Amino acid sequence: MIPLIGDLLKNTVGKVVGKVVDKYLPASMSEEDKAKMLLEMEKLTIEEGKNLQAQMETINQTMREEAKSEHFLQWAWRPIIGLTFALVIINNYI
Numbered sequence: 001m002i003p004l005i006g007d008l009l010k011n012t013v014g015k016v017v018g019k020v021v022d023k024y025l026p027a028s029m030s031e032e033d034k035a036k037m038l039l040e041m042e043k044l045t046i047e048e049g050k051n052l053q054a055q056m057e058t059i060n061q062t063m064r065e066e067a068k069s070e071h072f073l074q075w076a077w078r079p080i081i082g083l084t085f086a087l088v089i090i091n092n093y094i
Helices: 002-024 031-068 072-093
Strands: none
Touching: 031 072
16 A cells, blocks of 8 residues: 555544544443444455555556557646646736
8 A cells, every 4th residue: 555545544544433433332332342343444444445546556557558658649638737737827826
């Protein structure tokens, strides 16, 4: 997993999951049940991270294929759009 995304999932989502478990589960629930619930939430978080990784790999594969193309517009459209947006923002605010 990409380190930045892994850190976000572990830190941000992990803290939120822990607070949800503490706040919203009934007090009558045993510690064992809370631990099971927390483990299940962490499994879902890991699964979501894997899905995100697969989506990013698909996007990267598409960009690699575009870069291999012999046609100018097929591999240059992303940088052209980025530069255009940058110029529009600079024009509007400067």
